[in-house]
Structure formats: C-alpha cells, structure tokens
Amino acid sequence: xxxxxxxxxxxxxxxxxxxxxxxxxxxxxxxxxxxxxxxxxxxxxxxxxxxxxxxxxxxxxxxxxxxxxxxxxxxxxxxxxxxxxxxxxxxxxxxxxxxxxxxxxxxxxxxxxxxxxxxxxxxxxxxxxxxxxxxxxxxxxxxxxxxxxxxxxxxxxxxxxxxxxxxxxxxxxxxxxxxxxxxxxxxxxxxxxxxxxxxxxxxxxxxxxxxxxxxxxxxxxxxxxxxxxxxxxxxxxxxxxxxxxxxxxxxxxxxxxxxxxxxxxxxxxxxxxxxxxxxxxxxxxxxxxxxxxxxxxxxxxxxxxxxxxxxxxxxxxxxxxxxxxxxxxxxxxxxxxxxxxxxxxxxxxxxxxxxxxxxxxxxxxxxxxxxxxxxxxxxxxxx
Numbered sequence: 001x002x003x004x005x006x007x008x009x010x011x012x013x014x015x016x017x018x019x020x021x022x023x024x025x026x027x028x029x030x031x032x033x034x035x036x037x038x039x040x041x042x043x044x045x046x047x048x049x050x051x052x053x054x055x056x057x058x059x060x061x062x063x064x065x066x067x068x069x070x071x072x073x074x075x076x077x078x079x080x081x082x083x084x085x086x087x088x089x090x091x092x093x094x095x096x097x098x099x100x101x102x103x104x105x106x107x108x109x110x111x112x113x114x115x116x117x118x119x120x121x122x123x124x125x126x127x128x129x130x131x132x133x134x135x136x137x138x139x140x141x142x143x144x145x146x147x148x149x150x151x152x153x154x155x156x157x158x159x160x161x162x163x164x165x166x167x168x169x170x171x172x173x174x175x176x177x178x179x180x181x182x183x184x185x186x187x188x189x190x191x192x193x194x195x196x197x198x199x200x201x202x203x204x205x206x207x208x209x210x211x212x213x214x215x216x217x218x219x220x221x222x223x224x225x226x227x228x229x230x231x232x233x234x235x236x237x238x239x240x241x242x243x244x245x246x247x248x249x250x251x252x253x254x255x256x257x258x259x260x261x262x263x264x265x266x267x268x269x270x271x272x273x274x275x276x277x278x279x280x281x282x283x284x285x286x287x288x289x290x291x292x293x294x295x296x297x298x299x300x301x302x303x304x305x306x307x308x309x310x311x312x313x314x315x316x317x318x319x320x321x322x323x324x325x326x327x328x329x330x331x332x333x334x335x336x337x338x339x340x341x342x343x344x345x346x347x348x349x350x351x352x353x354x355x356x357x358x359x360x361x362x363x364x365x366x367x368x369x370x371x372x373x374x375x376x377x378x379x380x381x382x383x
Contacts, residue, residue, distance in 0.1 A: 037118050037142055037285050038062070040267050042260045043098050046237050050095045053269040054111070057280060061269055062106075062114040065095065073113065074105045074139040075126055076166055076179050081229045081241075081250065086200075086210035088231065089124035090241055090250060097239040097253045100124060105139035107163065108276045116142040116283070119260040122201070122208040123231075127152075127160065129167075129195035130213050132221065134183070136167035136191060137212075142283045146208070151201045156282045162189045170222030
C-alpha cells in the first residue's frame with residue numbers, strides 16, 4: 001500500500017512542477033529576443049477604448065491617448081514608489097499598466113503624444129536630472145533602446161525638450177499626487193541647464209531595475225522617509241496599490257512573452273494624414289540578442305571560406321569604426337539649439353547618445369550598422 005501511494009505521489013508531481021514553472025515564466029523576461037518596437041499585438045484590444053491606433057508605416061503602429069486634459073504628458077498623473085525594481089511609476093490612469101511600463105513616448109507637433117509599444121517590461125522608462133534642490137524626469141523616446149550589456153543606448157542625438165520634463169522639489173517627490181507639485185515650464189527650462197543627468201538601468205536576473213537618483217539622496221535632501229513597496233502580478237489588465245497599515249503592495253499586470261507576441265487577426269488603425277517628425281529609420285526594430293552558445297553554434301556551421309571573409313570584413317570595419325562615428329555627427333549648421341549639458345563625474349552615469357557600431361564576432365548583442373558603413377561593406381563584398 002505504501003509503495004502504491006508513493007507511485008501515485010510521483011505521478012502527481014510533474015503537473016505541480018509544470019504549474020509552478022508556468023507561473024514563474026509569466027514573471028520572467030527572456031532577453032534572448034530583443035526589443036520589438038511598433039508591434040501592436042497584445043496591447044491593441046487593451047488600449048483601444050482609451051485612444052486610437054495609428055499606422056505610421058506598413059506594420060508599424062503607435063497609439064495616442066484621447067480625451068486627456070490640456071497639458072497632459074506621460075509620467076505626470078501618478079506617483080513614484082521605491083521597489084525592488086528601483087523607481088516604479090504608479091499611474092492613476094486605466095492604461096498606465098501598459099504605456100508606462102512598456103514602450104517609449106514621442107511628442108509630435110501635429111498628432112501630440114504617441115506611444116510606440118515594445119515587449120520589455122520595466123518599472124518606468126524615463127531619464128532623470130537633479131541638483132541640490134530639484135529632481136526631474138522625462139519619458140525616453142523610441143530612439144532609446146535597452147540591452148543587458150549597455151543599458152540604455154540612443155540611436156541618434158537626443159535632448160528631451162522642456163515640455164517632456166517634470167521637476168519637483170525633493171520634499172514633494174514621494175507625494176501621492178505629484179502632478180500638483182510639478183513646476184511651471186519656464187522654471188523647467190532653467191532647471192534643464194542647471195541640473196545633472198542620471199540614468200542607471202540594470203538587469204538583476206530577470207528584473208529590469210530603474211535606479212535613477214538614489215532614494216537615500218532623496219530622503220536626505222527632501223528631509224523625508226521613503227518606504228519600499230512589493231510588486232506582485234495580477235491577471236487583471238490594470239495596476240493598483242493595496243495598503244495594509246503602513247505598508248503598500250503594487251498589483252500590476254505583466255503578461256508573459258508568449259502573450260505579448262500574440263497578433264490580432266485584424267488591426268484597425270488610422271492612416272496618417274501627414275508624416276510625423278519621428279525618424280522611423282532611427283528606431284531599431286526586431287533586433288535580437290543571441291545567447292553566446294547560439295552564436296558559437298552558428299559560427300561552427302559556417303564554411304571556412306565564409307568565416308574567413310567575415311573576419312576580413314570585421315578587421316576592415318574595425319579600423320575605420322571610430323572615424324565613422326566622427327563623420328556621422330550632425331554638422332553644426334543642421335543642429336537645433338539644445339540646453340547646455342553639464343558633464344558629471346559623480347555617482348550617476350550620464351545618458352549619452354551613442355552612434356551605432358559594427359557587430360563584433362562573439363558578442364551577445366547586435367547593433368545595426370550606419371548607412372555609410374553598410375554601403376562601404378557592400379562595396380567591399382562586391383569587390
């Protein structure tokens with residue numbers, strides 16, 4: 001009898017383990033596949049009641065909120081909460097669980113704020129600025145890509161305009177309704193010139209962490225105390241804050257990768273009346289991050305001739321990689337006027353737009369070559 005019960009117990013274990021693994025899988029992000037911008041997929045039906053989808057080019061979609069109040073901008077109506085994922089933006093808007101934790105934002109003079117979806121969850125996708133009295137944040141644009149090895153990288157020169165930024169005094173930063181303390185845009189223009197940049201996005205196992213400005217710095221300068229909140233998953237398409245005494249818990253919807261990659265049979269999107277100022281050619285789409293063992297296996301299958309040719313092209317491109325970066329910088333006559341960016345050697349790393357570079361053999365990351373490098377490589381192959 002005992003032996004029979006033991007056999008039944010062993011047979012019952014696999015479904016239990018499968019259930020636990022499937023639950024953990026929903027919480028885990030796979031970084032084997034990189035950011036995929038412009039894919040409506042899972043977000044299409046969830047966001048349709050709150051705005052309209054626009055097709056910016058064939059198969060590339062954006063979403064814009066409708067019926068929002070004057071002066072609305074991303075990361076304004078909500079609050080900041082310190083968590084194990086760093087600074088988490090808790091929105092009071094019904095679409096906040098999606099548009100403030102996936103994707104990037106861009107402001108177009110004609111269409112207004114446009115959200116470009118992607119498939120990597122983060123506590124918030126913003127850049128930070130700070131000085132001794134104020135702290136500010138602005139949404140990252142679609143030109144900002146994320147990878148494990150680099151963190152945030154820009155595909156073009158980018159300085160967020162003043163209407164992207166929200167600045168508050170340190171003492172108001174933990175407020176539950178932070179939009180009431182955001183300074184006027186005239187003050188924002190001055191603060192952009194007198195503050196330093198801070199951005200620290202890291203990956204700890206399966207978690208993207210937004211360090212930003214250290215919470216101890218904010219506590220000290222704001223003479224306030226910041227408590228940590230836990231983040232748990234919910235199946236409901238929303239995020240909510242649950243309070244139990246002095247502690248808080250954030251319940252947020254974080255679909256798994258298989259759900260995010262799902263495509264609806266039909267996407268009804270508005271065709272653009274006119275072009276946008278967003279440079280779609282500078283947005284990296286469908287970029288993949290190969291695991292090292294997959295890259296090694298691929299190189300093993302290559303013929304000696306193709307392998308020799310690839311190494312030859314790599315040596316040729318590596319020698320002129322730095323000159324290409326210098327030549328691709330926008331000429332001064334074509335640059336727009338931007339606020340002065342102060343260099344910093346302090347505790348935070350500055351956001352610095354980087355030029356795309358040539359892929360290196362054995363690297364775990366692919367970067368798209370610039371137009372000049374691509375054309376020269378093509379001529380090299382033709383020879």
